[in-house]
Amino acid sequence: MKGNARVKRPNIVWISTHDINPDLGCYAGVWPGAEYAVTPHLDRLAAEGARFDAAFASAPVCAPARSAIMTGCFPTAIGTMHMRTKAVPPPEVRLLPEYFRAAGYWTTNNVFTDFQVEIPPTVFDECSPDAHWRNRPDPNQPFFAAFHGMATHESQLYLEPEAFAAATPHVDDVDRHDPSRAPVPPYYPDTDVFRTAIARYADLITEMDHWVGDILAQLDEDGLAENTIVVFWSDHGRGMPRAKRWPNEAGLREPLIVRWPGRISPGTVVTDLVHTMDLAPTMLAAAGLPVPSHLHGVPLFDAEGTLAEAPNQYTFAGRDRMDEAEDTSRTVRDPRYRYIRHYHPDRSGMPHIQYPDHLETWSELRRLHAEEAKQLAQGLRPDKLTPLQRSLVAGSRPADELYDLAADPHETRNLATDPHHTAVLARMRQALEAWQGRYGDLGLRPEAEIIEGWRPGGRPHATAAPAVVASPEGLAAECATAGSSIAWTTVPPREAREQTPLEKIAGLPQDDGRRWRLYTGPVRAEAGTVWFRAFRLGFEASPEVAVNIESKEHCGNLA
DSSP states (O other): OOSOTTSOOOEEEEEEESSOOSOSGGGTTTSTTGGGOOOHHHHHHHHTSEEEEEEEOSSSSHHHHHHHHHHSSOHHHHTOOSBSOOOOOOTTOOOHHHHHHHTTOEEEEEEOOOOSSOOOTTSOSEESTTOOGGGOSSTTSOEEEEEEOOTTOGGGGGOOHHHHHHHOTTOOGGGSOOGGGOOOOTTSOOSHHHHHHHHHHHHHHHHHHHHHHHHHHHHHHTTOGGGEEEEEEESSSOSSTTBTBSOSHHHHEEEEEEEOTTTSOTTEEEOSOEEGGGHHHHHHHHTTOOOOTTOOSOOSBOTTOOBOSSOOSOEEEEEOOBTTBOOOEEEEEOSSEEEEEESOTTSOSSOOOTTGGGSHHHHHHHHHHHHHHHHHHTTOOOOSSOHHHHHHHSSOOOSEEEEETTTOTTOOSOOTTOGGGHHHHHHHHHHHHHHHHHHOOGGGSOHHHHHHHHSGGGOOOBOOOOEEEEETTEEEEEOSSTTOEEEEESSOOOOOOOOOHHHHHHTOOOOOSOOOEEOOSOBOOOSSEEEEEEEOTTSBOOOEEEEETTTOOEEEEEO
């Protein structure tokens, strides 16, 4: 361990899930319908730590939202805003676990990634379905262990009955959610399809809660709970229309729970606005590590567990290309209002997207809209959808939307043209434009132009090979490519396993069967060969450089 072997730093466990709002029992009275959920483990976690009541994603869809959390930077500023892409962030940008690994932490990821970049081997000690703090070779080594569950992903909502039962084996019959009692928001039609989807969504949350309980129990079994910061978060809103993929409240409002025994008082409730993106600088500050100046997020508490006062005046987010559907929307939220600006008001908020269009809630809205077209054809007044519900599938939308969340939590009344809210509208517009001016907004540029700058002629930039020299302290290495990190190993080269298309999309590290270590200073190793390689996010990895320890002679590059 480098530099901090004698320092008792906190362990960190991240537990994340997909596609949920604060639909947990502990958010009853805070988020509409939260009381419907059965979530005993997460309720207990919140009671033992801090519940953040106003946490927001930086994008309403998974890969951009996760890129913000893992980099501490707005997607629109670093080029990770489109769903999906392989971005080339500015050279100063790193993935959060690499900072912890450089500080001597054991870093693991189990196993979902999807951070909008190909993940180099400098980031994690382990990134696999078996990754766990229990695998660290030194039981006294602090760890950053991330667990990303798939139980609540939108795909699970629409399984066949037998498959759904198999996906929720830990949900007792008494805890199954009754569709007849499902809290249906007013922007959904009150049909069996939506009631069933909401009930299933809650069942999946209960299943996920059981998984969270298992991880917490493992911390207890290992005697690690007292010195471990546990963070629970979701990437964005529920996997249904006007939530996931929409820059509305239900697309961006997230559960965020933090437990840190002895530092954060049990039962703490934080009502200040926070970005989930703030987690990156917060974890560094809590561990007593430097917070890089380029991070856009702000620490929510420090190494003593002292909470920041009003860390954000506003929260910001954007919706950009979603798979094949091109779009650009930006939104800003203050403690009371949400303003949304649509740069393409002539486009539907629910465009054709191959993947979600086959999902039952999307199909239900389209079916009812088609029924209304038949009514129009007969000279009848359409009555299958309310005006609010119809706005989801309409061919266009207002350029500006403004909602008073205190009075209208479901965003049913657009106040953008209300003369009583002219001053609020102007203030929120100004805040949004100031944010774009401060950080830049790559989403306003043609994507093809950005990609050409990243990979001219379709070819990625190459990372320079590291220069390795012998020194009294060991083998010292450096790389001329700005923003690069260096890895080293004593395991000889072998053929990497061919990745599946999904693994490539998610950016999982290449599995070459070798244990790569992050270079943080001169390397001392046993007699033999040490291989060095440099990596820069978005660039092609460098050639390998092999150095013979016995002779200290440079042995050339390996193909």
